[in-house]
Amino acid sequence: MRTIRTAELAFAYAHPRQEARELERRGLLHRLAHGIYCAVPSESDPATWRPTLEAATAAVATALYGDRVPVLTGLTAARMHHALPRAIGVGDVAVPTRRRALRLADRDGEVRFVTRAVAELDAVAMTTELGLVLVTTPEQTVLDLARADPRAQDLDTQEAIGALWPGCDPTVLGEIAGRQRMRATYARVAASR
Numbered sequence: 331m332r333t334i335r336t337a338e339l340a341f342a343y344a345h346p347r348q349e350a351r352e353l354e355r356r357g358l359l360h361r362l363a364h365g366i367y368c369a370v371p372s373e374s375d376p377a378t379w380r381p382t383l384e385a386a387t388a389a390v391a392t393a394l395y396g397d398r399v400p401v402l403t404g405l406t407a408a409r410m411h412h413a414l415p416r417a418i419g420v421g422d423v424a425v426p427t428r429r430r431a432l433r434l435a436d437r438d439g440e441v442r443f444v445t446r447a448v449a450e451l452d453a454v455a456m457t458t459e460l461g462l463v464l465v466t467t468p469e470q471t472v473l474d475l476a477r478a479d480p481r482a483q484d485l486d487t488q489e490a491i492g493a494l495w496p497g498c499d500p501t502v503l504g505e506i507a508g509r510q511r512m513r514a515t516y517a518r519v520a521a522s523r
Contacts, residue, residue, distance in 0.1 A: 331397075331461040332369040333362065333389040361435045362386050366393050368460055380436050384410055385458035387421025387441045390432060392463070400425050401453045401464040403444060404478065407471040408490035410456055418486070424448050424466075452506050468494045469502045473512050476519040495523050 339346035350367050353359040357376030359367040368389050370376045384406055391400030404422035408414045419439040424446040432441045452470040455462045472494050479487040507516035
């Protein structure tokens with residue numbers, strides 16, 4: 331995802347943090363979080379460019395966990411599927427081990443790590459301006475959102491579920507719900523539609 335941790339530059343530079351700051355000053359790198367930088371696309375103005383929250387979330391998680399390990403989930407996945415038009419300040423990403431939220435350096439926002447068995451999630455590869463990232467499918471996203479908001483009180487969550495629901499395959503929903511012990515969640519969300 332065109333992203334690197336400063337610690338990974340130690341093989342080439344005696345002072346990797348200083349070198350990363352210099353590359354940022356020259357407009358080649360953009361600081362996403364403490365010690366994590368991404369390459370600025372050559373066609374972009376480094377003074378004004380910054381990746382979307384979704385791309386930044388995926389890039390930070392990929393730098394920490396490796397390629398094709400993290401999976402965008404929750405409202406972040408809903409935004410990737412164009413089911414939530416408003417920007418949000420938190421990027422949700424499923425990862426295999428527990429980790430505290432990480433504050434982003436380029437905006438008022440954070441990356442929230444959700445511990446999940448990522449290999450069991452129903453996910454697809456989607457493109458961001460920084461590269462390919464795994465994102466939960468619409469069906470997995472609906473079930474995850476419904477489980478996170480069992481009383482249907484969060485307006486953003488309910489709007490995202492409503493936008494995703496018509497495109498969901500009931501067979502796939504049933505399979506995921508059975509595999510991940512979410513049959514009651516599936517029944518509840520199906521009854522409300």
